Structures are given as structure tokens and as C-alpha cells.
Amino acid sequence: xxxxxxxxxxxxxxxxxxxxxxxxxxxxxxxxxxxxxxxxxxxxxxxxxxxxxxxxxxxxxxxxxxxxxxxxxxxxxxxxxxxxxxxxxxxxxxxxxxxxxxxxxxxxxxxxxxxxxxxxxxxxxxxxxxxxxxxxxxxxxxxxxxxxxxxxxxxxxxxxxxxxxxxxxxxxxxxxxxxxxxxxxxxxxxxxxxxxxxxxxxxxxxxxxxxxxxxxxxxxxxxxxxx
Amino acid sequence: xxxxxxxxxxxxxxxxxxxxxxxxxxxxxxxxxxxxxxxxxxxxxxxxxxxxxxxxxxxxxxxxxxxxxxxxxxxxxxxxxxxxxxxxxxxxxxxxxxxxxxxxxxxxxxxxxxxxxxxxxxxxxxxxxxxxxxxxxxxxxxxxxxxxxxxxxxxxxxxxxxxxxxxxxxxxxxxxxxxxxxxxxxxxxxxxxxxxxxxxxxxxxxxxxxxxxxxxxxxxxxxxxxx
DNA sequence: GCAAAAGTGTTTGGGATACACCCATGC
DNA sequence: GCATGGGTGTATCCCAAACACTTTTGC
Numbered sequence: 001x002x003x004x005x006x007x008x009x010x011x012x013x014x015x016x017x018x019x020x021x022x023x024x025x026x027x028x029x030x031x032x033x034x035x036x037x038x039x040x041x042x043x044x045x046x047x048x049x050x051x052x053x054x055x056x057x058x059x060x061x062x063x064x065x066x067x068x069x070x071x072x073x074x075x076x077x078x079x080x081x082x083x084x085x086x087x088x089x090x091x092x093x094x095x096x097x098x099x100x101x102x103x104x105x106x107x108x109x110x111x112x113x114x115x116x117x118x119x120x121x122x123x124x125x126x127x128x129x130x131x132x133x134x135x136x137x138x139x140x141x142x143x144x145x146x147x148x149x150x151x152x153x154x155x156x157x158x159x160x161x162x163x164x165x166x167x168x169x170x171x172x173x174x175x176x177x178x179x180x181x182x183x184x185x186x187x188x189x190x191x192x193x194x195x196x197x198x199x200x201x202x203x204x205x206x207x208x209x210x211x212x213x214x215x216x217x218x219x220x221x222x223x224x225x226x227x
Numbered sequence: 228x229x230x231x232x233x234x235x236x237x238x239x240x241x242x243x244x245x246x247x248x249x250x251x252x253x254x255x256x257x258x259x260x261x262x263x264x265x266x267x268x269x270x271x272x273x274x275x276x277x278x279x280x281x282x283x284x285x286x287x288x289x290x291x292x293x294x295x296x297x298x299x300x301x302x303x304x305x306x307x308x309x310x311x312x313x314x315x316x317x318x319x320x321x322x323x324x325x326x327x328x329x330x331x332x333x334x335x336x337x338x339x340x341x342x343x344x345x346x347x348x349x350x351x352x353x354x355x356x357x358x359x360x361x362x363x364x365x366x367x368x369x370x371x372x373x374x375x376x377x378x379x380x381x382x383x384x385x386x387x388x389x390x391x392x393x394x395x396x397x398x399x400x401x402x403x404x405x406x407x408x409x410x411x412x413x414x415x416x417x418x419x420x421x422x423x424x425x426x427x428x429x430x431x432x433x434x435x436x437x438x439x440x441x442x443x444x445x446x447x448x449x450x451x452x453x454x
Numbered sequence: 455g456c457a458a459a460a461g462t463g464t465t466t467g468g469g470a471t472a473c474a475c476c477c478a479t480g481c
Numbered sequence: 482g483c484a485t486g487g488g489t490g491t492a493t494c495c496c497a498a499a500c501a502c503t504t505t506t507g508c
Contacts, residue, residue, distance in 0.1 A: 011239060012279070096282075164488085180472075207477060209487055210487085413462095434506050
């Protein structure tokens with residue numbers, strides 16, 4: 001950052017993109033937008049757009065995701081973090097661009113459904129995507145799996161009050177493997193991340209389930225790793 | 228990335244910066260450059276500079292670090308990875324910039340010493356730095372500590388052949404805590420990352436030490452976590 | 455022989471895993 | 482009473498941590 005600013009400097013295009021995860025029917029889903037124009041017209045892409053001078057990447061993402069999908073990344077998500085910055089010299093037919101990507105997680109994220117160009121897909125069955133967005137989604141999923149093991153990030157996917165079975169199902173959906181019920185409960189309760197409420201969830205012809213709440217709804221690092 | 232390119236779009240300044248680590252006298256060191264100009268004239272900064280259109284962040288970093296410090300990030304480092312991308316709207320007095328930072332590790336990195344504006348500092352006693360570069364170095368150090376626990380990243384700091392004591396000292400320097408010799412050897416040898424050579428290191432009035440080599444000199448993820 | 459670093463095993467505690475049955479409810 | 486999901490305990494194994502003395506060399 002010590003080079004002199006000569007005036008002949010021309011910056012690459014800067015874009016921002018978001019991988020927005022939520023659980024739908026016990027499957028990890030991601031929100032995509034169908035491209036209305038070339039390049040990649042008709043394929044599905046992460047919500048994103050151009051980041052102009054004067055706007056931080058976070059603010060640009062906020063504006064763009066609001067405009068394109070009707071989602072407020074501060075209010076409609078429980079958690080967001082920067083993922084990685086991709087060079088796209090060869091990737092984008094229009095020339096050199098740099099893309100700063102973010103990963104966000106929430107529950108019941110509502111997107112603009114009026115134009116039917118925004119949709120949610122299970123990461124296990126993604127449609128054909130523009131650019132290398134499939135790779136970016138896979139990378140985000142790996143990062144998310146890693147984060148579950150040393151943070152309380154799972155809170156981002158759950159409602160305020162939830163049962164232990166719902167909690168376990170959320171883990172299983174994201175980790176894509178089954179967990180042992182007794183071991184899961186023993187271990188998770190030992191982390192002191194959640195507390196009992198005095199409410200029960202009654203639903204269907206079976207024993208009601210205790211509802212729990214998270215002690216904290218911001219990301220925290222665990223002392224001991226989990227799963 | 229679906230916004231139309233209207234021509235009125237102006238991109239923010241894009242910069243790249245590198246946190247270059249190596250061990251010197253069993254201390255984790257970072258390479259800094261004294262700023263010759265305002266802003267922050269006379270303070271120490273990470274090697275970095277402007278990334279123009281047409282150049283990937285990696286290529287820009289390669290060119291800039293070569294120009295400013297005489298270091299080839301591909302040949303003189305054992306490992307490099309992207310660290311984080313910082314928005315610098317308020318940070319840089321010249322206005323909005325986005326900085327893509329990288330972390331690199333090596334051994335015996337030689338920098339241009341002719342002008343005395345490049346120097347190496349122990350991370351435990353950094354000088355006053357420009358921008359928020361002290362925070363970036365701390366962040367890189369944390370990332371490095373985390374990476375040691377689930378990868379073979381330590382290879383980046385060691386010569387081709389090394390003793391187990393040198394290996395342990397490298398860990399202790401980066402983790403900033405002492406390790407038990409017997410447990411360290413047992414655990415590390417169990418990882419199957421290194422193999423014995425038939426050479427010994429003789430030095431000083433004491434028993435010679437067996438020299439070892441890494442099986443792989445590229446980053447690999449461990450099955451089991453370490454330390 | 456003595457200083458200096460290399461090298462070497464055992465014990466103990468805690469967390470991870472594997473595993474099967476009873477409980478509370480709606481119908 | 483039966484179908485459905487909720488809820489619970491124990492035995493085993495392996496890894497982590499704690500801990501001290503002998504070996505080999507140069508001088």
C-alpha cells in the first residue's frame with residue numbers, strides 16, 4: 001500500500017456475492033437467482049452484483065441482496081461472515097473482476113417470490129449454475145461444517161425455541177450424516193449452550209418434547225470441539 | 228453479478244498485502260516495510276500495493292513483494308494462502324479501498340537489505356504500524372495457530388532435514404507455549420507425516436540428533452487434530 | 455568426569471463410541 | 482391397545498496429560 005497513486009491506476013471490477021443457507025424440510029438449502037441476461041442467461045447464480053467506490057462490501061451486499069431477492073442480510077439472517085475472495089480474470093467473459101463472497105445463515109428466510117426468478121435449492125441437488133458458483137457453494141458448505149465443530153453456529157438455523165430432536169436434525173442435515181441420539185444429547189447438553197424452558201411442544205400422537213433456548217444468539221467459540 | 232454494466236460504474240481501489248512469517252532465533256517473525264511517504268510516513272507496514280485491472284491478486288502480490296522487498300512469493304515461500312479481505316473506507320485517508328490480504332510462511336526468507344527500509348520483527352514486539360496492520364498480523368497469527376492443529380503447515384517453517392527438537396521448538400514458537408517432549412514425539416510420530424533419515428546432526432558437546440524429513444511438502448489436512 | 459542436549463514408557467483420567475429399552479401422548 | 486416420537490444409562494476404548502531418568506557426545 002505504499003505505491004504512489006499516480007492517477008493512471010485503473011481498478012478491477014469489484015463484485016460481491018452471497019451464499020445464503022437455511023434448512024427447509026431438514027435439508028440444507030441455498031438461495032439462487034436465475035440470470036435474466038448474458039453471460040450465463042437462464043442459469044442460476046448466487047445473489048450478487050457490482051460494488052462501487054464509496055460502499056463497503058457489506059453495504060453493497062446489503063443493498064444488492066435487498067434489491068434482487070428482497071432479503072435484508074442484517075435483519076433476515078442470524079449470521080453472516082466473509083467467505084473468500086475470488087479472482088475472476090478468466091471466469092467472467094467481460095474481463096477481470098474480483099468477487100468478495102459472504103456466507104449467511106438463517107431460518108425461514110423469505111425472498112421475493114413475485115417474479116419467480118429467485119428460488120431455494122437443496123445443496124444436494126443444485127441446478128446448473130453460472131460462473132463457478134457450484135464450487136463456491138461447496139466451499140461454503142465445507143466451511144459451515146467446520147464451523148459447527150468449534151462454534152455455536154447452529155443457533156443460526158433454529159427458531160428461538162426448539163426441541164432436542166430438531167437440534168439434532170439440523171446437525172444431521174448440515175453434516176450429512178446420522179448422529180446417535182443419546183450421545184448427541186449428552187454431549188450437547190454438556191456444552192452449556194442451551195437451557196430448558198418450561199414449555200413443551202405437543203404435536204402428533206406421541207409424547208410431548210421439551211423446548212430449549214440458546215443462551216447466546218451470537219457466534220461463540222467452544223472450549224471443546226463438537227462432533 | 229447480474230447488474231448491468233452501465234459504464235458509470237467506478238470501482239474502489241483494490242490493494243493487496245502480505246503477512247510473511249518465518250522463524251528467526253526461535254521466534255515468529257514478520258516482514259515489514261517502513262513507509263517512505265504519507266500517509267503514515269515512517270511507520271511500518273505490510274508489504275503491499277495497488278492491484279490494477281488485468282492482474283490477479285496473486286500476480287499483483289507477486290510483482291509488488293518482489294519490487295518492494297525482493298521476495299518471490301512463489302519461490303522463496305513454502306506456503307501462501309489468502310487470509311481475509313478488509314474494507315478500508317475509513318481506514319485509508321485517501322478514501323475507499325479494499326485490501327485482499329495473504330499469509331505466507333517460509334524459512335530463511337531473504338529480503339532486500341540494501342535500503343534498510345525492509346526489516347523483520349518478532350510478532351511479540353511489533354513496531355508502530357501503519358493502518359491497522361498490527362490487527363491483521365494478530366489475525367494471521369491466530370489463523371496460523373489454528374492451521375497447525377489440523378494440517379501439516381509446520382513443514383513451511385522447517386528446513387528439508389530437521390531434528391525432533393527443532394520441530395518441537397517451531398511449534399512452541401508459533402503456539403507461544405511449551406510442550407512436553409515425550410508426548411510431543413509420541414503424538415507427532417503417530418501422525419505419519421515425517422520419516423527418519425539415516426543422517427544425524429552433530430553439533431556441540433552432546434549426543435547427536437536424528438534428522439527427519441517430511442513425507443509431503445504441500446499442505447495436507449490431518450485425520451486427527453494435533454495439539 | 456562433567457556439562458549439555460537426545461532419547462525413551464507408564465500410569466491415569468476423561469471424552470468418544472456403541473448400544474436398547476421404557477415413557478407419554480393421540481387416536 | 483397401538484403407533485409414534487421423546488427420553489434415558491452403562492461399558493469400553495482410545496487419546497491426552499503428567500511425569501524422570503539414561504544415553505551419547507565434546508571438551
